[in-house]
Amino acid sequence: MINSNLNRRRFIRNTSIALTLSAIHNRGFSFSKRIDNLRVGLIGAGWYGKNDLLRLLQVSDANVIAICDVDRNHLEEAGRLISQKQVSGKVPFLYDDYRKMLAKHQYDLIIIGTPDHWHARQAIDAMKAGAHLYLQKPVSIDVLEGEAIVETARKLNKKVQVGTQRRSTPHLINAKHKIIDKGLLGKISHVEMCCYYHMRQNGDRTAQPIPHFLDYDMWTGPAPFRAYDGLPHGGWWRTFMEYGNGITGDMCVHMLDTVRWLLGLRWPKRIHATGGIYVQKGGVSNIADTQTAIFEFEELNCVWQHRTWGSPTDPEYPWAFIIYGEKGTLKGSVMKYEFLPLNKDEPIKENVLYETDKFPDDVNEPRIELHTAPATRRHMLDLLSAIKNNHLPTADIEEGHISTASCILANLSMQLNRALMYDPQKKVCIDDPEATKLLRRSYRANWEHPYKG
Numbered sequence: 001m002i003n004s005n006l007n008r009r010r011f012i013r014n015t016s017i018a019l020t021l022s023a024i025h026n027r028g029f030s031f032s033k034r035i036d037n038l039r040v041g042l043i044g045a046g047w048y049g050k051n052d053l054l055r056l057l058q059v060s061d062a063n064v065i066a067i068c069d070v071d072r073n074h075l076e077e078a079g080r081l082i083s084q085k086q087v088s089g090k091v092p093f094l095y096d097d098y099r100k101m102l103a104k105h106q107y108d109l110i111i112i113g114t115p116d117h118w119h120a121r122q123a124i125d126a127m128k129a130g131a132h133l134y135l136q137k138p139v140s141i142d143v144l145e146g147e148a149i150v151e152t153a154r155k156l157n158k159k160v161q162v163g164t165q166r167r168s169t170p171h172l173i174n175a176k177h178k179i180i181d182k183g184l185l186g187k188i189s190h191v192e193m194c195c196y197y198h199m200r201q202n203g204d205r206t207a208q209p210i211p212h213f214l215d216y217d218m219w220t221g222p223a224p225f226r227a228y229d230g231l232p233h234g235g236w237w238r239t240f241m242e243y244g245n246g247i248t249g250d251m252c253v254h255m256l257d258t259v260r261w262l263l264g265l266r267w268p269k270r271i272h273a274t275g276g277i278y279v280q281k282g283g284v285s286n287i288a289d290t291q292t293a294i295f296e297f298e299e300l301n302c303v304w305q306h307r308t309w310g311s312p313t314d315p316e317y318p319w320a321f322i323i324y325g326e327k328g329t330l331k332g333s334v335m336k337y338e339f340l341p342l343n344k345d346e347p348i349k350e351n352v353l354y355e356t357d358k359f360p361d362d363v364n365e366p367r368i369e370l371h372t373a374p375a376t377r378r379h380m381l382d383l384l385s386a387i388k389n390n391h392l393p394t395a396d397i398e399e400g401h402i403s404t405a406s407c408i409l410a411n412l413s414m415q416l417n418r419a420l421m422y423d424p425q426k427k428v429c430i431d432d433p434e435a436t437k438l439l440r441r442s443y444r445a446n447w448e449h450p451y452k453g
Contacts, residue, residue: 038062038384039108041131043098043122045069045078046233047367049113052134052163055376056111057085058359060384066093068101071233072213096215098122107131108387115237116244117223120145124450127158132387134380136163137257138249138404139397141223143439144451146401147427152450153397161383161393162400166258166334168378170353175330175337176262178348184339185325188263191302192322193255199247200308201239202283205229222447239285241411246287247306248273248407255321256295257395257403258332259302262323267402268295268302272419273410279309293410304410334371412438427453 040062042053046069056062064082069075075094083091095101102110102125110126111134112119120140123133133153139162140146153160166172179185207227210216216228224242237243238250245253259265275291293304305313312318320333328341339348352371356362362373379395386393405422412435413420421430429435443449 039106040064041101041105041107041110041126042067042078042082042092043069043101043110043112043126044114044118044136045074046071046113048136048163049111050078050081051368052111052113052136052376052380053082054085054365055373056109056134056380057082058361059377059381061087062109063088063090064092065105065107066095066101068095068098070096070215070219071231072096074233097218099125102126102129102131109134109383112136115219115232116249117141117242118221120149120450121222121447123149123160124152127152127156127160132158132383133160133397134163134383135160135397135400137400138245138253138407139400140404140408141243141245141249142441143405143408143422144427144453145440145449146405147424147453148450150398150401157390159383159386159393160397160400161379161386162395162397163376163379164254164257164395164400164403165372165375165379166254167261167394168382169334169372169375170378171337171350172258172262172332174350175332175339179330179337179339180262180323184328184341185323185330186327188323188325189300190324191259191263191300192324193252193259193302193304193320194313194317195247195251195255195306195319196310196312197251197319198308199235199238199250200280200285200287200289201236202280202285204283220444222443222449225444239287241286244287245404245408245411246291247308248288248291248293248304248410249404251306251319252293252304252410253403253407255319256302256304256406257399259321259323260403261399263300265297265300265302267422267424268297268406270296270419270421271406271409271413272296273304273414274417275414288414291410291414293407293413295406295410 038060042049045067064086067075067078079091079094083089110131112122113136114122116138119135123135126133139149207229210228226242273291273293275288277288278290280289289308291306295302317331317333320331323330328339330339331337336351353374354370355374362368362370383393409420409422416435420432420435423430440449440451
């Protein structure tokens, strides 16, 4: 019975892989052949860590050797789930300290799905242990953490795919090929990006005992220590700047990265942002509920706006980008795109691709984002191709760093109430020593910041 089940799993997975590879090939991706028996580890077994790992298992016969999480309940649940999904049927080794996990086994690939304040330290340690990475965004919580990740990846020749999977989203790839690359927009000199989701948690909690199944000190790691006031899971941690970069670092990083990819942009010349807590003043949350940021490129401004209150400017595009050209406008989101030409030609539209016919298990997976699953699968396949064929992945760490750091600089600009110009060669804010000091934040005692410059 066991062999029969394993063979069935292999058949279903290999059939799905073949279909997906065919789709990727048709969209301009390349993938020479699968890497079998890929040795994989997962650090951070919460919602999105498991989500990313499950997408990998749909397109690869990966061997998940170990899983790490500081929450024992998360850890054991993930172990059971992965044993049911991977071809071997084995329960991975379970760890509550990622350093022990890295020391005990050899890995080809580590997936990192922890909160933002852990990304840099874990990414660098995993690469030094010999692994390539799938690293969730934002890649860092300060600018110089990101510089350290890029430096390590290049020094060790490790491939790092950042979880900005809009670069692997089928309908947005088509928008790039059909609209932008063909010049249908004409000269482009203005972009708007937005998020109007009500994501900010505004409540209060009282201090309470730390549950026995959670290592809260390890969860906090290098971040400033806050008194325990309940499980940080489910987005509560995102409402504090101690652990993340606010809505801009969470949501703008996706849209800015998408726009930079679509238009071939690198570092902004200048960044200026304003905002704060203007409306939702109750509770202990300390991330901005309102923010506007301008990322200036050559003859092009990219403007970001978020509000965690009120209604969207356009209900059809509550989290989106709008690219304005002299010949028309391109609107895009995770759900669709539409090109609106200024002449009398018909608009060009395309909706998100779902793949529930090829991957029927998607329908029954708890908390899966069905609209992003195809993009994440392609993102994983692109990373495997990069590892096998020694090329940079589509969301290479340097690209992820530029998008992340730009959002962090927007937050610093808002904090300092002035525009900033970052020099990525000298790694300073030009003519601004005060801002330069803020490019690296202090780590808690017993933890060492990875940037050595």
